[in-house]
Amino acid sequence: MATGRTHRPATRSRGIxxxxxxxxxxxxxxxxALSERxxxxxxxxxxxAxxxxxxxxxxxxxxxxxxxxTRGVGYDVEYLVYQISRELGLTQDWPVVIVGIGxxxxxLANYGxxxxxxxxxxxxxxxxPAMAGRPVAGIPVQHTDELEKIIEDNGVSIGVIATPAGAAQQVCDRLVAAGVTSILNFAPTVLSVPDGVDVRKVDLSIELQILAFHEQRKAGEEAEAAGSDGSGPVAAARQESAEQGPDGDVPAVMPA
Amino acid sequence: MATGRTHRPATRSRGIxxxxxxxxxxxxxxxxALSERxxxxxxxxxxxAxxxxxxxxxxxxxxxxxxxxTRGVGYDVEYLVYQISRELGLTQDWPVVIVGIGxxxxxLANYGxxxxxxxxxxxxxxxxPAMAGRPVAGIPVQHTDELEKIIEDNGVSIGVIATPAGAAQQVCDRLVAAGVTSILNFAPTVLSVPDGVDVRKVDLSIELQILAFHEQRKAGEEAEAAGSDGSGPVAAARQESAEQGPDGDVPAVMPA
DNA sequence: AGGTGTGAAACTCTTCACAGCA
DNA sequence: TGCTGTGAAGAGTTTCACACCT
Structure with a gap:
């Protein structure tokens, strides 16, 4: 890992x-969903399940x-909803900004x-500038010039980057400088952020590439298997099937 | 682990x-990027880095x-690009369909x-039906009725679901029945698929919730730390910061 | 020198299996 | 009896550190 030293002696066992x-x-x-029913x-x-x-x-x-x-019974739905929400920090309001309104x-703006x-x-x-003032999902788009002011006025600590790759790092830097400490990045770039800032990324094409890898392997195995196992084609077998592997692992910290 | 493997002692050591x-x-x-430069x-x-x-x-x-x-030298960029592309199955053409054109x-259609x-x-x-025929990203939208025909005519094995949650399972079933064996799911639902079909999911709100968790923890630590360590506010401390955890792990199989 | 390739150690996550409580 | 909670085993992943090649 980067510099660090790992273990944190203190900070107690809040370790989930x-x-x-x-x-x-x-x-x-x-x-x-259960609660609604x-x-x-x-x-x-x-x-x-x-x-x-x-x-x-x-x-x-x-x-x-x-x-x-409760042993012998199960979990109380409402109570668990509350406990998990609290643990995730969802009992408070998180203002977010979305940068890049393509x-x-x-x-994202419309996402319920x-x-x-x-x-x-x-x-x-x-x-x-042509986007400025135009409403998207009922919210007027503002120009990048306002970024710092918006972050500060609203106490925003979470930013979403949906710009083209070329603009992402610059936007990221401005968000961080203005006080944002968590970033969700949709641009296909590795963002460099200072220590203490979390970045999670979602890359659409990466997911497809992982699928392609498995798809290719299936094709290969299929060809190779011809004859080895006489029991019908797909077979029933185990539930479980499609676990999404260890996917992520976004370093996000980049050493210059 | 995705689908397949497991059993089968054979399949040789292709295990990445x-x-x-x-x-x-x-x-x-x-x-x-290096290659382009x-x-x-x-x-x-x-x-x-x-x-x-x-x-x-x-x-x-x-x-x-x-x-x-090459020891003492490094990796040949072009050669590695080729090897990785091949390993991922990107040297072949993968036709994909996107269902749900909101x-x-x-x-996604516009994504380069x-x-x-x-x-x-x-x-x-x-x-x-109102979408039918209308071009998006230069490609005319077709009606769901054509789904099976499209899959078969184009030999599509990868499908992308971008419909509302309520429609996702149904679309998924039709895709699978028509021959699709890999699905990228953007709908916030657990999809149930037969053995042999891979599902990867991307859930925008889940990523934000994970960020919120860490954001909350930061706030807590900050408050708690007041005084314990006299060296300035944010301090250097743990590098580590932003690894994107084991994120994924999508089960994808859903009973009933 | 300089940097790859890799056993082995360390760590993290998952699964098992069962004690223990309602 | 039924289902939770969890120690312990197992599997997978990351990191270390150094032998080895160019």
Whole structure:
């Protein structure tokens, strides 16, 4: 890793594993659906199925949060929704700005999944003066010149970058300088940020490339398997099938 | 683990770890940039920096592909581009269909990153009859009724779902029935697919929730730290900062 | 010298399997 | 009885550190 020294002696055991954190939103989504159907309790087995994980993993994940279940019964849906929301920090309001209002930025602005969690789109920002003032998803687009003012006035700490790759680092620098400490990056570039700033990235073409890898392997195996196993083509077999591998791992910190 | 493997003692040692596969596109992007600047060779250190990983990891990753470097020198850029492309299956053409042409679907259709890899948008499909015939990114949108025909005529094995959550499973079923074996899902739902079909998902709000978790933790630590360490506010401290955790892990299989 | 390739150690995450409580 | 909570085993991933080649 970069410089660091690793272990943090102190900071106590608030240690929820990253892998667990990444699944909490999944559980939350499943729980919200149950809540809307007024289901009072769920077993780890049922909830795991709804979230698409196995029950042992789910129970282990929840064990990091505390003992919120009842043996012999299961989990109280409403209570769990609250606990997970709190753990994820969704009980507070998070103003976010979206920079780069092309198709993707517009899609993000219109995406209902944000508002339903604690996220509020505080502003849309674009470098194109022609966009300024035009409303997208009911929010008027503002010019990049206003970026710093917007961040400060709204106390924004989370920024979404949906600009072309070429503009991303520059936008990122300005966001960070203005006080943003978490960035969700859709531009296909590695962003360099100072220590203390989190970056997560979503790269559409990377996901497709991973699929292509597996797709190619299937084709190869298929050809190779001709004859080795006489039991029909696809066969039934194990559930589980498609786990999404360790995907991510975005370093985000870049040593000059 | 995606679908397939597992069983089958045979299939020989073509085993590239998932974590490595997930990083190959990152390396490829960095290498492509170097290639465009006509850089002939790179060291693991330089390339790692450009891709945002550390050099030991990069060398280990490449070691799974073979010994493509030269000790004391580094890696030949063009050669590596080719080897990685081949490994990912990008030396062949992958026709893909995008289903659901809202803002997000349109963004995907317009995304240049696809064509520049081996992906070709074979068709855009939407359920809204009013969209039919209208061109998006130069490609006319076709109605959902045509889905099966399009898949078959074009030999499509990769499908992208950008529909609302409610329609996703149905679309998924039709894609699979028509022969698609890899799906990239943008709808916030767990998709149920038969064995042998890969699903990767991208959920915008999940990424934001993970950022919120860390953001909240930062705020907490900051408050808690007041006084414990006299050296200025933010301090240097842990480098580490922004690794994108084990993010993914999409189960994709959903019972009932 | 300079930088790759790689065993081995360290760490993280997942799965097992069962004790223990409602 | 039924299902949670969890120690322990197992699998996968990252990092170390150095032998080895150019």
């Amino acid at each position: 594993p990253e892998a667990t954190v990444a699944r909490l939103p999944l559980y939350l989504r499943a729980l919200t 007024s289901v009072p309790t769920v077993s780890s087995e049922e909830l795991a 709804a979230a698409g994980v196995n029950s042992a993993k789910l129970r282990k994940d929840f064990s990091y949060l505390g003992s919120y279940g 198709n993707l930025g517009a899609a 999944g944000f508002a339903s969690r604690g996220f509020r789109v505080a502003a849309l920002i674009d470098a194109d | 770890p998932e974590a490595t596969v997930a990083r190959l596109p990152l390396y490829l992007r960095a290498l492509t 006509s850089v002939p060779t790179v060291s693991s250190e330089e390339l790692a 450009a891709a945002g990983v550390n050099s030991a990891k990069l060398r280990k990753d490449f070691s799974y592909l073979g010994s493509y470097g 803002n997000l679907g349109a963004a 990153g696809f064509a520049s890899r081996g992906f070709r948008v074979a068709a855009l499909i939407d359920a809204d």
